[in-house]
Amino acid sequence: MELSALLEPLAGTPQTTTALAVLLLPLLAFAVLFFFGRRLPGQGGWLGISISAITFALSVWLFVQTWNTATFHTRITWFSLPAVFTANFTAGILIDNLTVLMLVLVTFISTLVQLFSVGYMHGDKGYSRYFAYLGLFTFSMLGIVLVDNLLLLFMFWELVGFSSYLLIGFWFERPAATAASKKAFLLNRVGDIGLLLGLFAFYTCFRTFDLEALRTLVTAGHWTGNGFILGYTLNGQPWLLELSPLLLTLAGLGLFMGCVGKSAQFPLQVWLPDAMQGPTPVSSLIHAATMVAAGVYLLARCYAFFTVDALTVIAFIGAITALVGAIVALTQYDIKAVLAFSTISQLGYMVMGMGTGAYSASIFHLTTHAFFKAALFLNAGIIIHAMHRGLHRSHPFTHLDPQDIRNMGGLRKILPLTFYTYLLTTAALVGLPLFSGFLSKDAILSGSWAWAQTMSRGGNLLYFVVPVIGFAVVLLTAFYMARHMWFIFFGSFRASFEVRELRLSAKKEIENVMALPVILLAILSLGIFFSLNPLSISGSWFLQGISLEAPGTKYTLLADNLVQAVLAQGEANHTLHIVFGVFSTLLGVAGISFAISKYKNKPQEALWRQEPEGAFARLSYHQFYLNSIYTVAFIKPVLLLARSVYRIDKRVIDYTLNFGSKLLVVFAKIVSWFDRLVVDGLVWLVAALSKLVGGLGRNLQNGKVQSYYAYSLFGFILIILYIVLF
């Protein structure tokens, strides 16, 4: 197989051209709004929304064109290095079921959130900057979804991180916001380093980043006793690879590191709660519905390249994340924090689904979660807005946290629309029957059970930890969401102002632009939209489109045997599915009733003043003290190292140099002394000696004849003596 033939340019089609337009339009919105936004009428918010709406319309068209019918791929050569053993670096757009699903999802929620933001961000000084950033984010997110190779994916991946950085730190005058944005970017970069190393590993073996080419190459290989054997040619040069399972597993885990960072998996999840410092619609779009799901999307895109071992690690990390997120959510009081930890927990579900071979269930959950979690966050935004309004109208100077659910209560009657939409979406999150979350979560749970059954055929029952955690999290989720609802909507209002101040006016609860998105999203959390039988996923149009057998998806390759076995086991478990459905419903109901029974009879005063009590509650409230641990274990040592390294520069290198130059000066002084005393002294000595000798000679020539006579006589005697004696 010739690699360069796999990387030939592919001509554009109307579909890919449209996709390119979908990609670039938000970038255009960013550019226009960033540079001219303030000069546009209405500060240009409408421009961002209309462009978003256009991209949504185009995405729907693409969806209709593609879903279960065809895939489209366009590719150009991006740049090349002229060596026989490097292939061209390509760039292209790949449209398949997964792509169009994500396209519609992202553009739809993005449009709704921007619409919501018109109300939410009204009057903010950075109004046009806000919409500009959202444009940049949408561009980068769509880039991740559309591109056909891992390098471009990584580039957009980082750009998403950058736009997230800008949006978390949108209110840059708040120290907490800028700290959170920095933390998010850095922790994401930790993951990105793994992702980059994973990319390098694949490149080293396969000499390309192109996903289709990679899949084709991997398909051509096969497992033997020693490892994965694969042969291909590149520009006529043969390449024969024998890859050890460990290398492939590590490469796959490198890719997974990217997901750990972006999708807030354990142990890098600590950035996500802090990211709530951004405007709430941003939390809804980026930190709940779309960007954080990019990690799961990455897993899906690269599903062919994970080995069985890599998938096992992924499954366990996902389960741990789901559990940790849910436990921490139990005791939070910040309205957004609860939702943020719930997001972490649900992302854990998705990753766990990916790891256990429940590929389509995981994508399904990504989709349903995007709708109901976006709605929950927008609702939280409405409540925060209302609390601000109330505070502003009555007590502008009190230090009351408008996001603390202990200050709320009884909002059911005063904000009915918010209450009912919140109720619908909470039901979806908890996974009650008839709601979308029920379908997708059950698909993951039954998938993970089948996986555990398959994996433990060797007798190791440890694998059942994963599905067991999955079920436990259902209980926890039901509990914390019921507690959350209770604190906000039931009982009586606990803050020190009139509850009706929360309404926009006596007749109106909120602005229409804010109500519409919430209502739409809440309706979409009903199960009927995803499966005609809202109690069962069998026959769901949705699942068929994203299953591993769907057109354009090229199976799991490295872990093919396992996934096939798991799917077969899943089929065999047919009756068990019903049991799981009933069981998880029971768990959900139990969690809810437990929460209600715990808080129902508590006096309002006690709820208002509640603090986490007991070791477990404190551990949960402080997120297992992970932030402090990271500070002590990583940040402080690195800063210490940095300062000591600088000291090396000053004290060791420069000191040595200065010492050397001083030594040189001393040496020069010695040389100069030597020069003066010895060299000059010698010259002086010669001069003095010659003077002396000269003086002696001069004295002889005194001009007296008698002396000359005496000298010659003396000389004559000497000659005679010499002759006589020798």
Place this chain on the structure above:
Amino acid sequence: MNFILSSLIFTPLLAALVVLLLPVRRQKAIKAVTLLGTLVQMVLAILLYFRFDGSAFANGQQGYQFVEKLHWIGFSLGTLGRFQIDYFVGVDGISISMVLLTGIIGVIGVISSWTITKNVKGYFLLYLLLLTSVTGCFLALDFFLFYLFFEFMLLPMYFLIGLWGGPKREYAAIKFFIYTLVGSLFILIVMIGLYTSVIDPQATAVQLGLIGAGGTAAPNAILQVQQMLQQNMVSSADMVRTFSIPAMMEPANFIPGSLLHVLSGVELWYLPIRFIAFLLLFAGFAIKVPSVPVHTWLPDAHVEAPTPVSVLLAAILLKVGGYGLIRIVYPIFPDAGAYFSILVGGLGVLSIIYGALNALAMNDLKKLVAYSSVSHMGFVLLGLASLTTEGVNGAVYMMFSHGIISAMLFLVVGVIYDRAHDRAIQNFRGLAKVMPAYTTFVIIAFFASLGLPGFSGFISELLVLLGGFSAPEATGMLPRWLTVVAVFGLLLSAAYYLWALQRMFFGKYWIFPELRAKATITDLNFREYLMLAPLAVLALLFGILPNLLLDKISVAVTGMTQLTLQNGQEQLELVLSSLIR
């Protein structure tokens, strides 16, 4: 068009002559002449860039483009042959990017120098001299000529730092001078050694009467001379020794039995003499790069130098070090290059991490940027040491990209220093509030430098790391863990830039009370837009369309890499075998 390279080199010199003749008080005229001179140079450089044929590989004596070769100094030494120095300039894929960079940064530097008030005439005179010598350095193909320009760079730089610098300028200038001088001494020693060992085959052929004087080089004749030489059939009197770098790149041009011939068998401190020569040359250029541990002149020089001089220093002068390694050290001593790849790569990775850690500890924004330069230039060493196509192309790309981005970084630091006469990070907070446009450029510069995709820095870091990572399989150089460690440099660079952003630009607006009296904090003016915006656009352009640069450089760089690798492995065996004998 035949004299385009000489025009490039001497345009600034011509402008300097005009400046010299202008009276001191005609400051505007002096500035205008300087600007004109650099603009002409930039236009010439861009013209050259587009006329340059990127698909031609410069191998040996052929393939360099726009070559000008004149006999400069030459006389017979009797039985010792002929002494000859040529004015030999030419451009290939390795130098073309550096010439373009010099052209662009030259103009940006003048715009940034517009506010200089102290001794304007002297300043611009030295500025122009500096540009001439740097351009000459990048274009010279004769080692002697190269050395001449290389040494001459020191003089204007010394005075520019020493006279127009900050409070500790004398210390910094002398430190810079001595460091670089020591480095060039090493280079000088090796240059003389090479001179005694290498002949110019064409000139020797003329001397032997194989071809007529002034005749074009017939490949056969050159081959014949080289064979005769290796068989000891050329008498010493007929040998025309040369400083020509292309001649030195061919092992066949080394005189058998001479000091630096691969089979000389001479040892010094238990190492073959060629290895010692490599190490000396490497040390000389590593000081210029600069690589840890010979980098400490850089932060001091940067901190004391005025902004435009910092820009030139970081953007162009440092590149002479990397350029020397790629142009001279590796092609002439490929055996030692292969042998010491772990040393070079190790120093590269050390620079990346060490520089980044230092930057993290800095409180002075300019020092932070200076140490980030150390960190980024480490990538050049790493890419080069990998000897892979990706790595070396990445190294050249990094030199270009760092030229653009570091210029922007130092300009950005200069902007705040102009306003507040201070640049300590802890003395400012929330600058984004009062200087939004400035903050935008700071964010662009910082993120470009930390390797955000879309900017040229990403492409270069990617290629270097890709080359380093795949080197064990592709070329057998560098252990893989070195590259893995280097990747953590990306995390550290994000850390120091984002921390600086957080401390200095975000939060509530506040500046240190003692600064308030003198400082007038205003947003960018037109002149500052003029110097920052083009750089931002270039960083983006070369980040999105790497072809623009790679099409011109990659054939030559790849060819040189493969030649180095091939020659290196062959010669390494010969060198080691000659030792055993």
